[in-house]
Amino acid sequence: MKMLKSTLAVVAAAAALGLTGFAQAGAKLDAIQKKGFIQCGVSDGLPGFSVPDKSGKIQGIDADFCRAVAAAVFGDATKVKFSQLNAKERFTALQSGEIDILSRNTTWTSSRDASMGLEFPGFVTYYDGVGFLANNKLGVKSAKELDGATICIQAGTTTELNVSDYFRANNLKYTPITFDTSDESAKSLESGRCDVLTSDKSQLYAQRSKLASPKDYIVLPETISKEPLAPVVARGDDEWTSIVRWVGYALLNTEEAGITSKNVEAEAKATKNPDVARLLGADGEYGPQLKLPKDWVVKIVAQVGNYGEIFEKNLGKSTPLEIDRGQNALWTNGGIQYAPPVR
Numbered sequence: 001m002k003m004l005k006s007t008l009a010v011v012a013a014a015a016a017l018g019l020t021g022f023a024q025a026g027a028k029l030d031a032i033q034k035k036g037f038i039q040c041g042v043s044d045g046l047p048g049f050s051v052p053d054k055s056g057k058i059q060g061i062d063a064d065f066c067r068a069v070a071a072a073v074f075g076d077a078t079k080v081k082f083s084q085l086n087a088k089e090r091f092t093a094l095q096s097g098e099i100d101i102l103s104r105n106t107t108w109t110s111s112r113d114a115s116m117g118l119e120f121p122g123f124v125t126y127y128d129g130v131g132f133l134a135n136n137k138l139g140v141k142s143a144k145e146l147d148g149a150t151i152c153i154q155a156g157t158t159t160e161l162n163v164s165d166y167f168r169a170n171n172l173k174y175t176p177i178t179f180d181t182s183d184e185s186a187k188s189l190e191s192g193r194c195d196v197l198t199s200d201k202s203q204l205y206a207q208r209s210k211l212a213s214p215k216d217y218i219v220l221p222e223t224i225s226k227e228p229l230a231p232v233v234a235r236g237d238d239e240w241t242s243i244v245r246w247v248g249y250a251l252l253n254t255e256e257a258g259i260t261s262k263n264v265e266a267e268a269k270a271t272k273n274p275d276v277a278r279l280l281g282a283d284g285e286y287g288p289q290l291k292l293p294k295d296w297v298v299k300i301v302a303q304v305g306n307y308g309e310i311f312e313k314n315l316g317k318s319t320p321l322e323i324d325r326g327q328n329a330l331w332t333n334g335g336i337q338y339a340p341p342v343r
């Protein structure tokens with residue numbers, strides 16, 4: 001009896017955390033449809049990824065990903081509410097059910113995927129890696145010259161472990177100073193409290209663009225880790241996980257097929273290409289199989305754009321970040337962004 005009670009207690013606690021491992025079919029989608037919007041966790045403010053503009057609208061590739069999911073589910077990309085979360089708060093918000101998706105420059109790692117009641121659906125928003133932003137005054141050209149440096153790091157991130165591994169492997173010493181937000185780290189770099197700031201490289205460019213005098217700082221050439229930044233959901237609802245996964249793949253597949261926000265509606269009506277007809281819902285039941293409307297991809301691309309359009313708008317050459325597609329180019333263009341087909 002005692003045994004049964006404690007077993008039940010464990011099962012109940014696990015269920016509360018979504019850790020049971022039993023797939024639930026679609027409770028999440030039902031709940032989202034009932035409340036009428038998606039609650040999306042984003043960062044406190046990271047240019048290019050998720051940052052409020054002057055009108056308070058959250059801009060960035062991570063915010064647009066949630067808009068794409070809303071377009072697929074509701075046919076309306078505006079049906080999203082955002083929760084701005086720092087690195088330490090983000091996973092609890094997902095575990096407790098406060099948010100439906102975490103789309104917040106979050107690295108996909110095995111421990112986060114397997115031991116926290118969370119699940120990475122498999123789409124990578126942005127392939128990144130950790131690097132260093134140094135004050136020019138230091139006169140260093142490589143991370144290998146950082147022996148003895150004071151380094152600003154954000155608490156609760158993968159960066160902490162990456163930096164400690166790198167310095168140990170290279171037999172270098174450093175003094176870490178940790179902060180809860182990237183703004184605090186950036187201020188400390190500017191005030192000279194630390195010599196170097198470390199984080200995902202995309203974010204170094206973003207943070208540098210926010211400094212009073214960006215040209216006084218250099219991004220060092222080394223990339224010391226793999227940081228596939230990806231959306232995350234709570235474990236336990238396979239149907240919801242699939243929807244999030246295939247929204248990501250739809251963004252890539254439309255770019256690959258040359259479907260853009262400008263031509264998607266015309267192509268949906270007129271295409272003679274069988275792949276495009278399946279993707280845009282003119283042929284087959286691929287949307288309904290995911291519990292989405294037939295024209296889910298048309299709605300996503302018409303309202304939010306394909307992956308390339310979202311990338312260019314938020315991170316590309318016309319933005320202050322000026323990031324190349326690099327690894328984030330499609331596999332057909334020499335990058336590693338590759339999506340399984342809709343069929």
Ligand SMILES: N[C@@H](CCC(=O)N[C@@H](CS)C(=O)NCC(=O)O)C(=O)O
Nearest residue numbers: 043044087106107157158181182203
């Ligand atoms: N990708 C890493 C780092 C993510 C992270 O939180 N980076 C900081 C450093 S730039 C950040 O996004 N700060 C913005 C914020 O505090 O909202 C992870 O998943 O742990």
